[in-house]
Amino acid sequence: MATKKRKVDAECRVFNEEWGVKYFFMKTKEHKSTCVICSETVAVLKEYNLRRHYETKHSSTYSKFTGKVRQKKYESMKRDLETRRNVFTRKFAENECVTRTSYKIVPKIAERGKPFTDGDFIKECMTEAAKELCPEKVDLFGTLDESTDLSSTSQLLVFIRGVNLDFQITDELASVCSMHGKTTGKDIFMEVEKTLQDLNLPWNRLRCVTVDGGKNMAGARKGLVGQIKTRLEELRRPDIVYLHCISFISKHFAQKT
Incomplete structure (x- = not known):
């Protein structure tokens, strides 16, 4: 039975x-x-x-750690974790709003045959409008191109999107890299490459990269885009598609089948 x-x-x-x-x-x-x-x-x-x-x-x-010392240690670490989770949740919710906003703006730019670099101009307009309409939200518009935590540490979020033979799409947050000090194109590239190595993802699976308009991201020589092009040339791999987006960074890979 x-x-x-x-x-x-x-x-x-x-x-x-x-x-x-x-x-x-x-x-x-x-x-x-x-x-x-x-x-x-x-x-x-x-x-x-x-x-x-x-x-x-x-x-x-x-x-x-035993007795009351252990109890205090646990309570302290628990409070710290709850604080970090709350900050991340709030920041994630804000980033989600910004991302949704960029998704709505980018198609409008494309429909009118405008270059994606016009996104910088749109951002300036949105910031000026926010100063008059909702001053308390001005800082949120400033996060369209970058993300830092409360200690002003740059947080690089690497997303990986995969498509299988049935055209099923998965989009996952692969890593959150805390970057202290410099955030040059080379620094960002090293963090991205480490993420791929940790996940055992080869460069020949890469098909497209989407970045924001910052020079350290979109720069054709020293930016992340330039660093990726150099690595692909070293590996004798064909070049890929590079797209510009206003707000977020994502790495698109063809999923292993």
Whole structure:
């Protein structure tokens, strides 16, 4: 007699508050839990999974904390993680609005046969309009070309879009690279290349790159575009399509089949 496959979601496993101090985990949405030390998420909410994660990755460093000291350490790290998550969520929501705005503007530019560099002029117009209509949102328009966190550290978001033989499209955030100090085209290229190496993605899968109008991104010689062209030439790979967008950076790859 066939039996129904057990579903984890149906079990409604509950996070035990004792696991927090014991394994340095906090409860998150959808019956999941997150390590306050490394921010990794455990999908299946079972004490065994939390204990295994803690013992294999953090026990050697954090087992020395006991009693009230351990409790304070956990609470402090939990607050820090919650703060970072809230800031990222708010920033992500703002970036989503900016991205949607750029998606609506770019087709209008294309429909009228205008160069994408006109996006810079449109941005200036939007900024001036915002100063009069909604002064509290002026800073948001300033993020159309770049993204920094509260400490003014540049955050490079690398997106990878894949298309398979059935023309199914996937678009995922591959990495978030914190860039301290310089953000030249070479610096950005090195971060992008590291992301591809970590994901085991070869350059010959690259088909298109979309960048904003900044010189460190779109520069044909020293910008990210120029750096990618140089690397493809070194590998004797055919050149690819480069597109300009107002707001965000994405890397488009043909998905492995």
